[in-house]
Amino acid sequence: MRIVETARELSDLSHVVKQGGLKVALVPTMGALHEGHRSLIHLAQQHADFVIVSIFVNRLQFNNEEDFKTYPVTFEADIDICRSSGVGALYMPSSRTMYPESFSTSVEVSGLTARFEGASRPGHFSGVTTVVTKLLVTATPDIAIFGQKDFQQFAVLRKLVKDLDIPVDMVMAPTVREEDGLALSSRNVRLSEESRQRAVSISQGLFHSLSLFQSGIHDTQELIEAARQTCIGKIEIDYIAIVDAQTLENVTEAHFGDVLLFAGTIDGIRLIDNIIFCA
Numbered sequence: 001m002r003i004v005e006t007a008r009e010l011s012d013l014s015h016v017v018k019q020g021g022l023k024v025a026l027v028p029t030m031g032a033l034h035e036g037h038r039s040l041i042h043l044a045q046q047h048a049d050f051v052i053v054s055i056f057v058n059r060l061q062f063n064n065e066e067d068f069k070t071y072p073v074t075f076e077a078d079i080d081i082c083r084s085s086g087v088g089a090l091y092m093p094s095s096r097t098m099y100p101e102s103f104s105t106s107v108e109v110s111g112l113t114a115r116f117e118g119a120s121r122p123g124h125f126s127g128v129t130t131v132v133t134k135l136l137v138t139a140t141p142d143i144a145i146f147g148q149k150d151f152q153q154f155a156v157l158r159k160l161v162k163d164l165d166i167p168v169d170m171v172m173a174p175t176v177r178e179e180d181g182l183a184l185s186s187r188n189v190r191l192s193e194e195s196r197q198r199a200v201s202i203s204q205g206l207f208h209s210l211s212l213f214q215s216g217i218h219d220t221q222e223l224i225e226a227a228r229q230t231c232i233g234k235i236e237i238d239y240i241a242i243v244d245a246q247t248l249e250n251v252t253e254a255h256f257g258d259v260l261l262f263a264g265t266i267d268g269i270r271l272i273d274n275i276i277f278c279a
């Protein structure tokens with residue numbers, strides 16, 4: 001596995017790999033890799049011959065300084081995971097490499113970023129779209145893989161790629177969960193044992209709502225209320241909404257493919273999750 005630290009090295013490497021007739025996939029991450037990230041790598045390997053993983057804790061997308069400072073960093077373990085997973089190249093730029101002092105550009109997607117994570121975390125999506133644009137331009141992958149866990153992020157990035165005519169196929173990987181249903185997240189390590197117990201009510205609420213949908217209840221107020229009742233008192237709820245998967249507009253009747261979005265906080269730790277209504 002090649003470890004590269006500059007944009008130039010990465011773009012040269014990708015160019016050579018593609019000239020050799022191989023298909024390249026990119027898996028952008030902020031490190032502290034877990035089974036969710038590993039599943040993205042496996043999916044990337046099914047779609048491409050050569051997988052590039054990027055690890056960069058992107059300060060621009062943190063609207064909260066404390067969250068940035070306490071974000072887990074486990075570079076050595078991350079390198080081992082990538083190596084043992086058959087990753088072709090690991091891109092680990094420093095902050096200075098990614099954002100030199102003279103850096104003054106930002107990439108903005110309007111509309112889809114206005115609500116939910118965009119409203120609760122001002123500046124977050126601009127940080128995400130700026131860094132992902134840089135990664136796509138540098139790595140020039142044929143395919144880029146992102147998790148359903150960050151559903152709004154995927155919708156925003158899909159729009160970015162479409163609007164800017166970036167020639168990459170965007171693939172969404174399913175959410176990997178703990179046995180009890182809690183979605184894996186790098187931030188979970190910051191939960192106390194007691195908070196961890198309460199956190200499981202998020203996925204319980206989502207799956208309760210899903211089972212109501214599957215039993216024929218499609219009224220969104222009822223479906224949202226079912227999720228809310230499961231979490232209430234355990235989590236400080238930021239939003240629960242049922243939206244169209246493309247536009248992220250609220251729907252009044254839930255249909256197959258619509259998405260239930262959840263965000264909340266436990267002991268100051270923000271957790272998000274979602275489910276797609278399916279049979």
Ligand code: AMP
Nearest residue numbers: 029030031036146147149150175176184
């Ligand atoms: P992060 O390192 O948290 O920025 O996440 C990097 C990528 O991994 C993003 O595309 C996330 O959506 C994805 N991801 C994070 N958690 C999970 C999970 N539990 N299952 C699947 N993908 C995930």
